[in-house]
Amino acid sequence: MTAHTGADAPAPSAAGVPVPPRLSRPRLYEQIVQQLLDHVRVHGLGPGDRLPAERELAQALGVSRASLAQALVALEVVGMVHVRHGEGATLLRGADEEDVLLSAVRTHQDSLPDVIDARSALETKLAALAAERRTEEDLAAIEAALELMERQVRAGERSLEGDQAFHEAVTRAAHSAVLARLMKEIGELILETRIESLSTPGRPQDSLDKHRVIAAAIRDRDPAAAARAMADHIDVVSDVALLRGRRADEDHDGEGRT
Amino acid sequence: MTAHTGADAPAPSAAGVPVPPRLSRPRLYEQIVQQLLDHVRVHGLGPGDRLPAERELAQALGVSRASLAQALVALEVVGMVHVRHGEGATLLRGADEEDVLLSAVRTHQDSLPDVIDARSALETKLAALAAERRTEEDLAAIEAALELMERQVRAGERSLEGDQAFHEAVTRAAHSAVLARLMKEIGELILETRIESLSTPGRPQDSLDKHRVIAAAIRDRDPAAAARAMADHIDVVSDVALLRGRRADEDHDGEGRT
DNA sequence: GTTGCCTATTGGCTAGGCCACCAGACCAAG
DNA sequence: CTTGGTCTGGTGGCCTAGCCAATAGGCAAC
Numbered sequence: 001m002t003a004h005t006g007a008d009a010p011a012p013s014a015a016g017v018p019v020p021p022r023l024s025r026p027r028l029y030e031q032i033v034q035q036l037l038d039h040v041r042v043h044g045l046g047p048g049d050r051l052p053a054e055r056e057l058a059q060a061l062g063v064s065r066a067s068l069a070q071a072l073v074a075l076e077v078v079g080m081v082h083v084r085h086g087e088g089a090t091l092l093r094g095a096d097e098e099d100v101l102l103s104a105v106r107t108h109q110d111s112l113p114d115v116i117d118a119r120s121a122l123e124t125k126l127a128a129l130a131a132e133r134r135t136e137e138d139l140a141a142i143e144a145a146l147e148l149m150e151r152q153v154r155a156g157e158r159s160l161e162g163d164q165a166f167h168e169a170v171t172r173a174a175h176s177a178v179l180a181r182l183m184k185e186i187g188e189l190i191l192e193t194r195i196e197s198l199s200t201p202g203r204p205q206d207s208l209d210k211h212r213v214i215a216a217a218i219r220d221r222d223p224a225a226a227a228r229a230m231a232d233h234i235d236v237v238s239d240v241a242l243l244r245g246r247r248a249d250e251d252h253d254g255e256g257r258t
Numbered sequence: 259m260t261a262h263t264g265a266d267a268p269a270p271s272a273a274g275v276p277v278p279p280r281l282s283r284p285r286l287y288e289q290i291v292q293q294l295l296d297h298v299r300v301h302g303l304g305p306g307d308r309l310p311a312e313r314e315l316a317q318a319l320g321v322s323r324a325s326l327a328q329a330l331v332a333l334e335v336v337g338m339v340h341v342r343h344g345e346g347a348t349l350l351r352g353a354d355e356e357d358v359l360l361s362a363v364r365t366h367q368d369s370l371p372d373v374i375d376a377r378s379a380l381e382t383k384l385a386a387l388a389a390e391r392r393t394e395e396d397l398a399a400i401e402a403a404l405e406l407m408e409r410q411v412r413a414g415e416r417s418l419e420g421d422q423a424f425h426e427a428v429t430r431a432a433h434s435a436v437l438a439r440l441m442k443e444i445g446e447l448i449l450e451t452r453i454e455s456l457s458t459p460g461r462p463q464d465s466l467d468k469h470r471v472i473a474a475a476i477r478d479r480d481p482a483a484a485a486r487a488m489a490d491h492i493d494v495v496s497d498v499a500l501l502r503g504r505r506a507d508e509d510h511d512g513e514g515r516t
Numbered sequence: 517g518t519t520g521c522c523t524a525t526t527g528g529c530t531a532g533g534c535c536a537c538c539a540g541a542c543c544a545a546g
Numbered sequence: 547c548t549t550g551g552t553c554t555g556g557t558g559g560c561c562t563a564g565c566c567a568a569t570a571g572g573c574a575a576c
Contacts, residue, residue: 028529029331053557064530066324069559070331073287077335085558086538114436117387121437125379178372179379182440286560311526322561327528343527344569 032063032071037080040091051081051089118186120234122179123167127214127230128223129174138173142215145169149211153204166211170230173218206236290321290329295338298349309339309347376444378492380437381425385472385488386481387432396431400473403427407469411462424469428488431476464494 036051051057058068072089075081083089130138149162171180210233217226294309309315316326330347333339341347388396407420429438468491475484 054559055557065558066327066531067529069324070328072558073328073331074335077332083558084538085536086556088557114434117383117432117434118436118440121379121383122440124383125375129375174375176372176375178376178444182376182443185440185443186436312528313526323527324529324562325560330527341527342569343567344525346526346569 028063028067029070029074032061032068033074035061036071036075045091047091049091050087051091053088115186115190116234119190120231122183122186123170123234124227124231126171126174126176126179126183127218127226129176129179130170131218131221131223131226133175134173134218134221138169139219141169142166142173142218146208146211146215149204149208153208157204159204159208163207163211166215170214170218207233210236286321286325287328287332290319290326291332293319294329294333303349305349307349308345309349311346373444373448374492374495377448378489380441380444381428381492382485382489384429384432384434384437384441385476385484387434387437388428389476389479389481389484391433392431392476392479396427397477399427400424400431400476404466404469404473407462407466411466415462417462417466421465421469424473428472428476465491468494 039045052060054065054068054072058065061068072081072083075089076083079092081089082092130142134142145162145165145168148165149159152159152162171183174180210229214226214229214233217223217229297303298307310318312323312326312330316323319326330339330341333347334341337350339347340350388400392400403420403423403426406423407417410417410420429441432438468487472484472487472491475481475487
């Protein structure tokens with residue numbers, strides 16, 4: 001039964017219409033998702049466990065298969081279940097780690113130092129992989145980006161485009177879909193540090209030199225050297241005004257520029 | 259009508275059955291999501307713009323309303339659109355700001371080797387950071403996980419929980435929200451390789467030894483050693499049956515140890 | 517001008533049905 | 547006994563058809 005809304009208080013009518021609290025539009029599939037999560041929690045189900053069959057589940061919940069299917073799509077999108085054709089819906093995560101991913105995506109509260117760490121991890125690996133897997137086309141793209149940087153630096157610009165093109169070319173040369181995806185995710189966060197860094201006097205030239213070293217290592221198919229050069233580069237880049245006074249003291253390099 | 263798969267090239271047939279390319283099961287709603295995104299991109303739609311009516315859209319795409327509804331649910335879950343009852347589907351984000359979750363939905367094609375690369379990149383960095391930033395509590399958690407592994411291995415189990423607890427403890431010890439988030443994202447993908455690896459005879463003991471080395475480096479606050487040990491560990495783990503014959507020869511790894 | 521209703525349009529959801537996929541049982545040929 | 551096939555029951559994937567409910571906008575009554 002149940003079906004339908006079973007909803008909730010609409011406009012209370014109470015006061016002088018301050019504003020009907022943006023009345024919630026309870027979608028059935030959302031409620032189903034909730035119930036399924038409850039079910040998982042109550043029964044202590046974990047990764048690998050299977051949900052009941054769609055038909056059965058739909059009947060038990062008193063909803064149509066179509067609506068249940070929507071709920072499953074929602075759960076699949078957030079990586080909670082994996083449904084395969086003749087097999088059924090399989091849990092991928094446990095009950096308590098429900099929506100961490102979701103909330104993580106929603107809250108864009110990442111601090112800069114953390115972003116730098118992530119960038120360092122990803123780009124270092126990307127450089128190494130690029131050195132191993134690059135094709136001639138990849139190399140051409142990298143060197144084209146290098147030339148662009150060169151022109152821009154010579155013209156006294158900050159070479160933002162060149163810098164970005166370079167890193168994108170390297171990412172592509174690594175031929176790793178997953179890493180590329182992760183890079184894209186932190187991409188916009190990186191942008192801030194990039195701009196800041198390249199605005200520092202003398203930095204563009206430094207940066208260009210570093211990029212040349214990286215490119216050379218990739219050209220020579222030397223993964224270790226590429227990784228080292230990239231790590232070195234990121235170190236310098238991360239030493240920007242934005243961070244001064246944040247991690248000021250403590251650890252980190254102290255090595256660096258050229 | 260058309261409808262249905264309209265699928266794609268399955269096995270290229272090339273070599274001697276290196277492994278049937280992890281055959282993908284293209285869900286219709288995923289394709290629809292893709293087409294809708296294309297539509298948005300092509301027509302340069304942005305936040306506030308409205309999509310055509312469901313019935314119209316479904317007919318135009320040659321799919322049923324039910325399937326289209328699933329696609330809309332998927333888009334809604336990732337915060338791309340907002341659909342209200344008598345009104346229609348409203349775009350919330352622009353064309354190029356689809357976020358990672360989306361691409362994750364669209365391409366369910368993450369190949370194992372790629373996942374390994376990503377894991378290698380992230381965990382290596384995590385280990386290094388953990389060595390730098392660990393607190394006593396972090397260390398205690400790591401060693402507790404180690405003990406759990408030990409008990410499980412001695413009992414002849416696969417120590418899946420111990421393994422996972424260990425890596426989670428290290429991740430926490432690194433104190434990097436962004437890296438943790440990225441790890442979480444590829445977490446479920448990693449699970450496959452983890453299970454596979456720990457099911458190999460003798461592997462749990464090996465794994466335990468490797469973890470001990472990593473833990474020791476973190477205890478001694480030696481980032482370089484921690485990174486090296488972790489990279490080494492991931493190397494071993496990635497050498498699972500799932501991958502044999504895929505990257506068989508060639509490379510593997512090769513970032514900057516030491 | 518304001519109010520209130522009416523109706524076309526749009527989503528939400530259900531019902532029922534067909535097809536494809538998977539796994540396990542079963543049987544026959546080697 | 548082993549191997550290879552077919553059969554069968556169960557499960558998802560999708561579709562068609564249709565009713566219900568919310569919304570917006572026009573129009574009539576006030």
